[in-house]
Amino acid sequence: MKSIFLTTMLIAAALSNKEAQAPLIAPHLIAPDDIGNSLEEYHHRRQALALNFKNHSHPIHLIDITHTALIVSYENGIVVMGFNHAKGQPTSQLSVYEGQFDSRVFDSKKFEMSSLDSAENIYTSTDVSIAQDKYNQIYIGKLKEQNGAESFTARVVFNKTLMTHHSNIE
Template sequence: MKRISLLILTAILGLQGCNSSNKSKSTTKPVLPTKPVITAVHGIQPSEVANYIAEFKLAKENLKFTFEGAESKIFYVDKTKDTIIIKYDKGLVHAGFDFKNNEPTASLTLYEGDTSDLGDFKATRMLTGVDIKISEDDDTSIYSGSVKDQVTGGIYSIRLQLNEHLMGAGDSKLIINGKKATLAGTLGTSTYIQIQEMINTTSVDTLILSNVSGSDNDAINMHTGRLIRNASLTTLMPKGGEAYSGGVDLFAAGAQRIFETGGKLGVHSWCCTADGKDAGQLSKGDKAHGAQLTYFREMLGTEKGPEFYFYTINAAPANKIHLMSVADMVKYTLTTP
């Protein structure tokens, strides 16, 4: 999953001066280096998280797809060079988008089918856009017009409403059962809201990561991890469970972490910087590592945190996944022997 972060690293060297007197022998005290002071870096400043969430809640109300008058919630899935792929109640929407100029384009195609497993998605019906028009309502882009069934020739009205918060919302589901909660799906801003509400309104003490594919918004996902740590929650990777990329970040946030044999923790590099490089292609001193380094220092300590972060970005490129061995989990203190 895409990870975008900035680094501000300030090393302060303390210099202790020399004192001399004409009444005594001149002495020079050795210059002792002080421990570098590392400035915390964040994609979203902690003081701005509340405003970010409030803005997201308002914007989310405008994220919807309407087919023949029936509204459906929508979730970001992926993108190509000229298309945003979106999940809705009955399948996928491929909406035209010019990423270079950051603006929608007048094209839209529907693929109906079962989206419960997107890796095995098979379209049962295809409908192509007819006279699609683009309009704007504040920060919301609106695709309107019709789609045509490629088999029957039927014409149906559609309306798709998008804004910048779609791509970072995620589609996670949180199920609470007593003092345990099970998290699944793709992480994002919605996950932060779910975890925050759970902490504020329940006595949950254990978060189970059952099937977490990654994160659509790492800047807020790291703050979700801080919610978990500050609430002293235990994170559990159960036998048969899976957590990848940003899901591993949340597992690391547990005040206590439990890994059951048969679970899967998968890591890879994030992508991409402005010039298209993924994190594993950058030097260790690159500023783009900053927010991730700050996060893992908090979760795993000043030594193991950076070691683990650089291990993850070198373990696999952004388009692949490396499954961690138990030995590596122990090495980086994600679990105990």
């Protein structure tokens, strides 16, 4: 009976997920505290986080996800969420709204905060940051755990001026 209920819930979650066009979250990103949980439950929790950002209704695709950062792009903006590595819980969120954009993954070794050409509008959170240069290119990064230096993981090009919202998640 329990397995029938679980199967029904998984099918319902899959259908709901498909309708919401949720980005798929990689199953290997299970935090130590989640080892006892099923992969399906973990998938559902991460997808729910991606879908529950305020002011966003249509996730386009997942730009990047690691143990400590989730970057999701939307029609009207981008959301970066930081995670506590040990517990897998969200710790902070940075959102950038407005504009259509393309995303490109690039070699993070070539980009440091100091190398940005006239970087403006630098927004930082507990463990994620966003910087905008004079060409309206957006650099999104997460903090390295060893020394706290920026490690950029994605570049986004906007065609409109940025508006930002920053919130710490308790």
